[in-house]
Amino acid sequence: MMACLSQYDNLFNSIPRLLANDYVTREGMATLATLNVLGKAKGYPVWGAPNRVEPFMNEKSPPPVACPSIVNSKALGFPVSKLTELCRFSGTKIYPGKGIRFVCSDSQVFLFANSKCKRYFHNRLKPTWTAMYRKRHKKDIAAETVKKRRRTSVCM
Structure with a gap:
């Protein structure tokens, strides 16, 4: 011993x-x-x-x-x-031990995936680059392929 x-x-x-x-x-x-x-x-x-x-x-x-x-x-x-939480700004999964937790003066807790999400949230910028925003505003890839213009062939 x-x-x-x-x-x-x-x-x-x-x-x-x-x-x-x-x-x-x-x-x-x-x-x-x-x-x-x-x-x-x-x-x-x-x-x-x-x-x-x-x-x-x-x-x-x-x-x-x-x-x-x-x-x-x-x-x-x-x-x-494995309890994952969602980022309040971008909607990405946050695993235990990761992320940035912010508590407002009214005791509301926000959990951010990274400093970019936290910075955009505090500066009140639009989250146009996030997957959650793109899904909410119907900007996904499937919708873009449907809206393509079709060429009409002209016969002479």
């Missing part, structure tokens, strides 16, 4: 469990990473059944003498939710 971790012999029993409401939380992933580091420091093997995680989550049973794999949450069998 590493000298710096020798004082944490009972840490496995004091760490909170992994899941909350059937979704992976940041605390759960941090717990999983801590269990992995401590298990490797104690010389435990990696848990052989990545889809069977109930020994790590059951509070009544002691944790197994193994360290969980933290390769990804799918390998552990956890359901992962």
